[in-house]
Amino acid sequence: AQSVSQHNHHVILSEAASLxxxxxxxxxxxxxxxxxxxxxxxxxQLLLKYFxxxxxxxGIKGFEAEFIKSKFSFNLRKPSVQWSDTAEYFCAVTxxxxxSTLTFGKGTMLLVSP
Amino acid sequence: DAGVIQSPRxxxxxxxxxxxxxxxxxxxxxxxxxxxxxMMRGLELLIYFNNNVPIDDSGMPEDRFSAKMPxxxxxxxxxxxxxxxDSAVYFCASSLGTSGRMSYEQYFGPGTRLTVT
Numbered sequence: 001a002q003s004v005s006q007h008n009h010h011v012i013l014s015e016a017a018s019l020x021x022x023x024x025x026x027x028x029x030x031x032x033x034x035x036x037x038x039x040x041x042x043x044x045q046l047l048l049k050y051f052x053x054x055x056x057x058x059g060i061k062g063f064e065a066e067f068i069k070s071k072f073s074f075n076l077r078k079p080s081v082q083w084s085d086t087a088e089y090f091c092a093v094t095x096x097x098x099x100s101t102l103t104f105g106k107g108t109m110l111l112v113s114p
Numbered sequence: 115d116a117g118v119i120q121s122p123r124x125x126x127x128x129x130x131x132x133x134x135x136x137x138x139x140x141x142x143x144x145x146x147x148x149x150x151x152x153m154m155r156g157l158e159l160l161i162y163f164n165n166n167v168p169i170d171d172s173g174m175p176e177d178r179f180s181a182k183m184p185x186x187x188x189x190x191x192x193x194x195x196x197x198x199x200d201s202a203v204y205f206c207a208s209s210l211g212t213s214g215r216m217s218y219e220q221y222f223g224p225g226t227r228l229t230v231t
Contacts, residue, residue: 043224043225044157104157107156
């Protein structure tokens with residue numbers, strides 16, 4: 001079975017700082033990868049996804065993530081964070097079979113101070 | 115579309131009581147998922163349905179938990195009897211299958227925050 005590891009449980013940044021959140025997965029085959037975001041008091045929303053093709057994917061609100069197959073990683077990045085990016089971020093993975101559900105990491109809480 | 119609708123948003127109950135959580139998926143979506151979120155365990159899949167049929171309930175913690183989907187627009191998650199360790203946020207999500215396969219884009223509801231005292 002697949003699993004997802006998010007290395008940082010809490011990250012604190014100042015506005016305009018650059019962000020990189022780590023995500024590693026374990027699975028031997030082809031995968032689909034996702035980042036979801038949960039703003040305070042709100043539900044999870046899809047931030048970006050990788051299915052195939054260009055390993056650098058761009059999502060909403062200036063976020064991007066790079067799939068590095070050799071490292072089993074899918075790190076989330078943003079060059080300059082804003083206070084409104086304060087949220088919890090979840091990495092998720094699923095085998096590319098169409099018959100498996102998402103496996104989520106435990107999340108990283110990002111706090112951006114103004 | 116109103117998105118995935120869950121009720122109630124907050125539930126406080128005493129140990130031993132029955133709790134019923136409700137979910138209305140996005141119209142036309144044929145997959146429905148129930149998740150539980152806690153600080154210790156993160157986001158866990160409890161059960162999911164395809165076309166109203168339960169497909170995988172291996173994540174349901176124990177027999178005190180049950181879920182039903184009597185039609186395409188409604189699902190319930192019931193805990194009977196409830197215990198303090200059931201305190202968590204319970205999310206419902208739905209997605210649209212493509213060509214009979216699961217689509218991985220899941221749309222989440224706002225969640226129900228359950229507190230069992």
